[in-house]
Amino acid sequence: MYNIVFQESGLLPRERMVAEGADKLSHQELLSILLRTGNKSKNVYEISQDLLATLKSLKDLGSLSLQELQEIPGIGKVKAIELLAAIELGKRVQAAEVIETEQIISSQKLAHMMQQEIGQKKQEHLVALYLNTQNHIIHQQVIFIGTVDRSIAEPREILHYAVKHMATSVILVHNHPSGFIRPSKNDDRVTQQMLDACNCLGIVFLDHLIVSADDYYSYREETDLLV
CATH class of the missing domain: 1.10.150.20 (5' to 3' exonuclease, C-terminal subdomain)
Structure with a gap:
């Protein structure tokens, strides 16, 4: 109580x-x-x-x-x-205050911010953060809201906004409404596809975060994929 x-x-x-x-x-x-x-x-x-x-x-x-x-x-x-x-x-x-002033220097700090924003959502939300050369967020875009039955996104949907806003790097964040933050096979597939697409365009794929209300998973911290 x-x-x-x-x-x-x-x-x-x-x-x-x-x-x-x-x-x-x-x-x-x-x-x-x-x-x-x-x-x-x-x-x-x-x-x-x-x-x-x-x-x-x-x-x-x-x-x-x-x-x-x-x-x-x-x-x-x-x-x-x-x-x-x-x-x-x-x-x-x-969120607007953070976007205008925040410099992303750690996955943990960003994860805590996004936990507040989408960690408690009852539907899956995929959010892309676009950064400049100083790692300041210059744009935040909700890419997808829906169920886990659908592929959460395709790289072309995400990178469209990266090109539009002249971003030098991208971070993906999505929530798991179940509260279980370990990545699914679909999460692994999207991460690999995003890495390949970003490399082709010369954009840095900084991280893919999975958040719940109380915890988070970072591909950069937990794997060797994003180094």
């Missing part, structure tokens, strides 16, 4: 945000601002408390579905949609 910290203050959350800044508000207060109103049975603070009480960790909020949010009394479809939109926007802001 997620631990909830209550704030003692004579100010309402919106007033506190104006007076003290958003970073001074508790999780419950921030949720109360997003939810705005309660219902006949509970006020907005109680509904926020109920939502937080369903979580083992705050990060679990980002993995709740529309249906799961609506199962919490006091959160209807509209409130659930607005919460999901706010959560997704926050993820995109964070």
Whole structure:
């Protein structure tokens, strides 16, 4: 059960945000601002408390579905949609900040970043990261979303964006919704095909990462294929 910290203050959350800044508000207060109103049975603070009480960790909020949010009394479809939109926007802001400033210097650092972004997704996502000569990310592209029954990508789909953005190197990242991060035979096939295609175009294939919510696998770290 997620631990909830209550704030003692004579100010309402919106007033506190104006007076003290958003970073001074508790999780419950921030949720109360997003939810705005309660219902006949509970006020907005109680509904926020109920939502937080369903979580083992705050990060679990980002993995709740529309249906799961609506199962919490006091959160209807509209409130659930607005919460999901706010959560997704926050993820995109964070990702955009990283893309503009981050220099990729280790597989571990990148893997942790991508765990937050796609590690908890319930469908397989393949993301390509395109880098310049200083190893700064210049573009991030979702290549494929779907089931494990389909080949996750072909090199021409991925390298199209590398040429378009004049990237000097590429990193592939995809998630395993099962949580098992060891590569499949299809993962090995895609990695080898990407390496061959990149070599033909003079683009460096830096790594292929497989991530889950809690772990990752790096072809560069674990194999001799990408050296």
